[in-house]
Amino acid sequence: MRAPFATRADRTRGRLVPESESANRTPFQRDRDRIIHATAFRRLQYKTQVFIYHEGDHYRTRLTHSLEVAQIARSLSRSLGLDEDLAEALALAHDLGHTPFGHAGERALQDGLAAYGGFDHNVQTLRILTRLERRYAAFDGLNLTWETLEGVVKHNGPLRGPYAAGPHAAAGAVPAEAIAAYDARHPLDLDTFPGPEAQVAALADDIAYNSHDVDDGLRAGLFDEADLAGLPLVGPLIGAVRDRWGDLDRPRLAHEVVRRMIDVMITDVLAETRRRIAAAQPASAEAVRGLPAPLVAFSDEMQAHDRALKQFLWTHMYRHWRVNRMTSKARRVVKDLFALFHAEPNTLPDEWRALADAPGTARTARVAADYIAGMTDRFALDEHFRLFDRYSKT
Template identity: 60%
Template sequence: MSPGFGAEPRAAYAVDPATTRGRRHAEPASPTRTPYQRDRDRIIHATAFRRLKDKTQVFVASEGDHYRTRLTHTIEVAQIARALARALRLDEDLAEALALAHDLGHTPFGHTGEDALSACLEPWGGFDHNAQSLRIVTQLERRYAEFDGLNLSWETLEGLVKHNGPLTDDTGAPIGPYALGGLPLALTAYPGTPELMLWSWPSAEAQAAAIADDIAYDSHDVDDGLRAGLFDLADLEALPFFGETIEAIRERYPGLERPRLIHELTRRMITAMVEDVIATALTRLEAYAPQSADAVRGAGCQIVGFSDRMAAVDKALKGFLFRRVYRHPDVIRVRSRADRIVRDLFARYMAHPEAMPADWHCDPATMSETEIARRIGDYIAGMTDRFAVAEHRRWFDDTPELR
């Protein structure tokens, strides 16, 4: 049977819910749901998940109703992750749970908010949205009677922390983006971090969620960038894959109106990337022949990812989007205004911690400056774009328009 069709048995290299390493706080097993189905459901019902609907992806909500938000991005990632997991005979529920949780730690105003908050918190450990996602699901969500956080399974926490690959070498020394600055404070402060095997690759399900994130934001940033008029189809034609694809669409559908052409382009782009990942992963799985999820973790390399050819397409596209979208003067103008809102709010709460709601009360008499700053960081990180703007207007007379 062809990959992606039907309900084939789970592969030997997939994570098996029957052998989960459990949860930090022991709970009775569910008679109707696997551990990863429960994790997925808890994530969907989390307050932090609902807030994603009013958090920026690239374009703030005030710029138009049809641009992606952090929530619609997350839904698209989950759809692609599940499709990859089905084709590769992985645990679909775990891949979906990881996709749904991967951006829970994002600040208002997208990466602009993260950069601003990290600068504000630099004297007290900085800020990292991936580590903040772990903090949310292990501590900041306060819904359950018996524990803080969502008490997710070990496999979900591991995949959430390491979905982009190992964070340390086998001696525990930080690597990659953390080689110079060290691991984020929100990660090292979690008492269960040593158990998450930061030196290994994560499960194939986590790798599927990670590459699904790349595919989703590549495609929707092309769609949104074209929709916003930041570049045109002619600008894409010089990039590998796009020139021949646009030409093929025009040959097949002469005179096709622009909105349909754009959708056909992004649809073919997603299909090509997904099929490339499936074919590449199957080739690597045949070569490595892992017989367990732990064998995938110990393979020492990425199993579920692009081929060299598609990785080059992805790299060229990301460079194009960086120049033409993320650094476009219109986007930069809005980013600078959003940056100011975050920095103003942080300064206000540091000077007047009593200005935060009762649930976030800070007592300078009993809390250190670091504790106060970190709590303020948690509060601001949890804000939606709309709430951050409203809070700024409450305290300042010159709130900038985000347009």
């Protein structure tokens, strides 16, 4: 049964460029389909989540992560009576702006663009969806609905106003020129929380990467079950699995623990969100946006568990010496590519060189960053070899 505060596809605020809607799909179904068919979505298959693509076939990539987020988002939305298609579209789109090599590549582009407005993968997602995808005759980007773009931009919460969240909150302002420019043409209500489906997609992202990073970290041998035993969420689940199944091998143990983690976190989100629904009684998606706090959330206890798990993963996985070596190499690859293309835009492929300006300018810096951010891990490594290895013949 559809909740009264669910986003209504038949009441969408529309698209920047008006289009005749499909007779067979809702506007949000159409958004989802456009995202799946986008070039940027296909590239997620070979973009790092934590491990570079060649380190193993079974580790998560940005694509498999996005699919897991979409599955969780649909499940949560179904339980809460929300629009599943909108939640799925937001889940599938949320990581499109990530660079090759994950956060290591992003930090390298942040450094290179420090004097030119910076780089942020959430902002880059909006640039892809509204400008950089060039597939349609009538417009640049995918011309998605207001609700999908609002949810993507406010993935981490409001971008200005008293409830602003994320790394740009201290400034209390829109985090990038790209968002400000789009908002001026198609206002996204940047000072409110997003709609309920976007809030679901954001929580699904947390649930997915916490659980699969535990799985990948165990699989890679970066830590073992003894290291996890003291964590408030994971430790009791390991004990429960051991009590039920005895001395399982690591792959089975990891799977049994991770699927229980996902179930516990989903159950917590549903219980806490229903408690907040009962207290706030929102009558529409607009009412959800106007609340002083998110409607979809973990309980206080689960938020504490979430912080403890993130701190563990930061120490034992993201800063493990094996991962540090990979991220060091990745930063150098991206840094080298950016420096070359910024200084010598004539080395860019023709279609990108046509967009650039003179060497060393702000426009050329942004074009170089857009080109690099769109690369897969594999292509970035190959491009670096072609440009910097003296014996490369291409």
